[in-house]
Amino acid sequence: MNSKATHASSVETRPAGGGFGFESTAAEVLAGVDLSGKRAIVTGGASGIGVETARALAAAGAAVTLAVRNTAAARDLAAEIKADVAHLDLSDQASVRAFAWDGPLHILVNNAGVMASPLSRTAQGWESQFATNHLGHFALAVRLLPALRAAQGARVVAVSSTAHLRSPVVFEDIQFERREYDPWLAYGQSKTANVLFAVEADRRWSGDGVRVNALNPGGIRTNLQRHIDVDELIRTATAANGGRPMRWKTPEQGAATSALLAGSPLVTEFGTYYEDCALAGPHEPGSRTGVAAYALDPEAAARLWEVSARYITL
Template sequence: MPITTPFGFESTAAEVLDGVDLAGRRAVVTGGASGIGVETARALAGAGAEVTLAVRDTEAGDRVAADIVATTGNKHVHVGPLDLADQDSVRAFAAAWEGPLHILVNNAGLMASPLARTSQGWEMQFATNHLGHFALAAGLLPALRAAGGARVVAVSSGAHLRSPVVFDDIHFERREYDPWLAYGQSKTADVLFAVEADRRWAGDGIRVNALHPGGIRTNLQRHVDIDEVVRTVTAAGGGAPIRWKTPQQGAATSALLAASPLTAGVGGRYYEDCHEAEPNRPGTRTGVAAYALDPEAAARLWDVSLATLHITL
């Protein structure tokens, strides 16, 4: 049976973690200086966790950290430089980490950006949303193991319904680039990562889940026309209007998977609106695609990612 909770669409991250004691727990939130990353970090800090905001813009991170300290009273909020599209930056962040890590929220991302490539030639959305987070989790694996019951959260999207991982041409070297297909592929990769990482790491006490946070107006949409988003998403949902969430509501499912006792001991799943998602029905924009939970695709993506990054686990 799919996992359900007392929370839902309108719940906030703070409500989800109300009464949860995270004292002594350490968390990293990528992209913690904007959007739902801020509210995920705030909720974790409010519950007593030591939180590190892993961000490209450390000045913005410092401002957010100060705000979180002021609003929660938790002084253990830090900032670390991290550019997920730069593998040297990812390695440096992981190498600098000391001690156990109880919670890793892979939250940062690009949405429907114009075609761009990393220095290695990787398509930027896939490189940032999947490969960067994959390398980060791999680099922090000793710290996650040392925590004795760590959780990893992959922030995916309902846009994963737009595309599976196209293994024959992941980086759009032969097919025409489409920003939404590239975004959808990268978000499917996030779910497949959760499936395979949980299978491999559950024996070490590390549970990994993925989620769709909902529709939230944030800086994530900086590359897109919001009116176009509304038209496209509405059409994909059979004409049903978009229900927007606040950033606090959008962070709720991340907080649930990161720290709630209601999701302890389970992994390899995909959630939306604080519940495990049902299979997607054609003509709707909710639920999870079968290809995103396919264990064979998850294992294949894992091997491709290791080979691409030249790392071993």
Template sequence: MSRITTPFGHDSTAAQVIAGVDLAGRRAVVTGGASGIGVETARALASAGAEVTLAVRNTAAGERTAAGIIETTGNNHVFVAPLELADRTSVRAFAERWDGPLHILVNNAGVMAEPLNRTIEGWEHQFATNHLGHFGLATGLHDALAQAGGARIVSVSSSAHLRSDVHLDDLHFERREYEPWLAYGQSKTANVLFAVEAAKRWASDGIVANALMPGGIRTALQRYVSPEQLKAWEEFPWKTTAQGASTSVLLAASPLVDGITGRYFEDNNEALPAGDSEYSGVAEYALDPESATRLWEVSEELLSR
């Protein structure tokens, strides 16, 4: 497969990427759409005429965000729905309430490097939120995505996936010492593997799925990061939220990537294989088809209990 490149890069904004794109008649869901790059992703999609639903934990914040998007875009088809990704009941309820086709699903919400926290099932919270919640949401919405014809799933991963493969023998740190960044890295690798497997399983339904690294953006996602770590990142090439949302918007809406599926992007281009850098490229294990299949099967089994 040849590498996919576009005219856009590190500094491109979501507005630049979506300029000239018409999404009238398309329906989109953006998880975590009330904060960080989720807001700008939703704003860009709405600016192109899509109906956008912000799937959020805090519906009051979601309503404020929706009002702001409506005001800035003139598109009044921006809605809010409750979603707690770490709660299987909430995920299932969202999917069951959805009616009609869904053209774009942006799995954007996440938690990063938090202290050890477990769900009521005993699942490690970052893996449960970042991967299992989005996996359950996507599979629950599969029929709506298939009904749309040409639907796109976008999974927001991270360069942190380079920190850890998925440890299928101990996903929830029951036998190994918990380390926040390893847990985060594992969940972000899972986001990529989900796209790899969804691309294969759902190709016949006309559904494409890709993953991406949005770049470094200063948002509430870093609330658990130590002051020492933040200081160490001072020289990092940070992006604005509008720049950080651009690759999500590219994969969600741009005709430049029509039919592209099962790949990992950064800075609006398909990523190269990871080299020595801990901040760029894609790990071979994150694209491994056998690992992707095993993770899908394990995820199905966990959510069926």
């Protein structure tokens, strides 16, 4: 465990412990942690930071299931890290309802997602980024709640993004039915929803031993950015960073905070938002770090829960 570097920022963060920071990897934050007997699901676990999150959990002894759309493409990876594979399409509520799980579930990492995609809608007419990044994971977590309770000490991890700083949840027009569609605003709204989910889920479920957190993994070049031109990505990241070049992470580093929240005993604060393996401070203008106040607003979190519950009963 030699990664002690922290991300330079004007926003103070509070370490979760262990001296981990910006350069830490998923393997480092779980080194020495024994997850034997624990069962974990990682959505989108066959690519990007999902791979490294799953790899680190499996290396620590957890029995990991990769919940993915393309099971055939995930089988070689699953064999490599000794994980199972299950089909799950988060954009399809029928697929979420069909997802089968027996017995306790100790760790659920809501990692899969789409970023800044062109406008598309699900069969229900929902905007695809909100439907996939939030509603799919919301429905999955609610469906798996009995299994999480049965674990008698479970963790749910919601992978958000610094893009949550782009937009709150616009309750008056969540599905972009009346306002002009902007792929980045839609993505930002869905990532804010991930944080609000963590706030409300932890409030509702902590009494049952189910603890929930959200996180920003940092900037990582992965297949998540398949809808974005590379030059556009660099310009967008630089602009969002106050004109300063963005500091990129490797996938192994990008998975570190997910792995920490999923399996480390060093994490003691829940229902909130982490970045660079630390509890994030408040966002300051001109910074790409910190958490927006609207993303931790308990009233907005409760409202989103009620709205989401109505959606998934359609």
